[in-house]
Amino acid sequence: MNNNFKKYKLDKEILSSLNSLNYNIPTRVQNEVIPILLNKEDIIVKSKTGSGKTASFAIPICEKININDNTVQGLIVVPTRELALQVKEEISSIGRLKKIRCIAIFGKQPIKDQISQLKQRVHIVVATPGRIIDHIGRKTINIEGLKFFIIDEADKMLNKGFAEDMETILNRLPRECVKGLFSATIDDNISEVCSKYMTNPKYVDINQDEVNNFKKQIIEKYIKVNEDNRYEVLKKIIYNECPNSVVIFANKKDAVRDLHEKMKKDKFLVGQLHGDMSQDKRLFTIKDFKEYKFNILVSTDVASRGIHIDDISLVINYQVPKDKENYIHRIGRTGRYNKFGKAITLVSENEEKYLNEIEEYTNSKLDEIKELDDQKVKRGKIEFKVKEKELLNTGKEKNKDKKTNLEVTRIYLNAGKKKKIRVIDIVGALSNIEGINNEDIGVIEVQELCSYVDLLNNKGSKFLKKHREINIKKKLVKVRKDNKL
Structure with a gap:
């Protein structure tokens, strides 16, 4: 190793x-x-x-x-x-x-x-x-x-x-x-x-040491807009840049919903993320974005912190964040792990003061995009539609072959506390199966209606080939691979 x-x-x-x-x-x-x-x-x-x-x-x-x-x-x-x-x-x-x-x-x-x-x-x-x-x-x-x-x-x-x-x-x-x-x-x-x-406490400031590298990793620009042409400029930027994937930030939930609706009408593959959505819906949205089921995510700042998606090539601030720190977190969705990315901010006359605060806070001036080449935008629109189809196919292949941890298979069992199943009962049942011992049994989680078990040391595939159900406390319990891992 x-x-x-x-x-x-x-x-x-x-x-x-x-x-x-x-x-x-x-x-x-x-x-x-x-x-x-x-x-x-x-x-x-x-x-x-x-x-x-x-x-x-x-x-x-x-x-x-x-x-x-x-x-x-x-x-x-x-x-x-x-x-x-x-x-x-x-x-x-x-x-x-x-x-x-x-x-x-x-x-x-x-x-x-x-x-x-x-x-x-x-x-x-x-x-x-x-x-x-x-x-x-x-x-x-x-x-x-x-x-x-x-x-x-x-x-x-x-x-x-x-x-x-x-x-x-x-x-x-x-x-x-x-x-x-x-x-x-x-x-x-x-x-x-x-x-x-x-x-x-020891103080570690990686930002201070790597500020120049950070600037090289993320190209930051802005373009002036007014409220009447903001959406049209957004579309032109997407076609001009032709990104693999993009996160678009708006400041409020209503703005996210409105923008999401407009983009769906224009046939973009787009999802939305904001605080009014249920927890499950938000998690499924992030999962679908990671799995290339769509390649544009419109979000409030709920996605600006801690949403770890490695291949975002473009971040667009549809509206300038009023909190200057949120700008750092937003653009940090791209240029991750030594990759390169781009962040473009749409700025109206009323938002210029927020842009000035951001530039003062980051101690750098953003380059202005003076105009967009209409011919490049037209070509980009065709290329972007082709890229959407390619990405969807790529996502299917990637998810088909995805292996998060080569030694571990997470097993789902359709029995839990309601059937009086305990961790010790699962350990006992699995230990009695030929080829599995205590060292092969990892983390066990017993929930109300089901349970999950990590089978280690590459034992999971062999186990699943031989068993569709096992006996736990004289109850036949169905087993299958848990694909969430």
């Missing part, structure tokens, strides 16, 4: 997971952060989106988890449900072969189901602030054994909206708990929190 993460002397299971996830060379932020957290030191990290921040704290936390201790040892607090689920997925992927169990808990999700999950074997919890405070108050989570506490998107989490909640959580943490703050932008107002709750 030729993997540069070996230098951190990680568990073989963690290294194997990283290898199967194609994490072979640490990013700059990972190189800086992993040794500090492995050494159990507090840390403040400023690093742009798409730099590998999540793995930089997920890897050392997974490394330090004591798998035989079933208490919660890591807590990561994030501002949104979408980000909670994405961080949870990354941690689960890294810790899967070590049999680390990570769950996400957030609002608008039945608290009864969360309490049930927390009663099971859980090592790491990713949560939104309000819901974790609720569980701490109910004593349905025990954080006395917490080894790591991470605040992701710290600029958002420590502003007025979340500050009181964060103080409540920080005051409950055990003294020896390692604390980390991570964000693309960190303001001066967090210094008081750091001095009050952190012990000699």
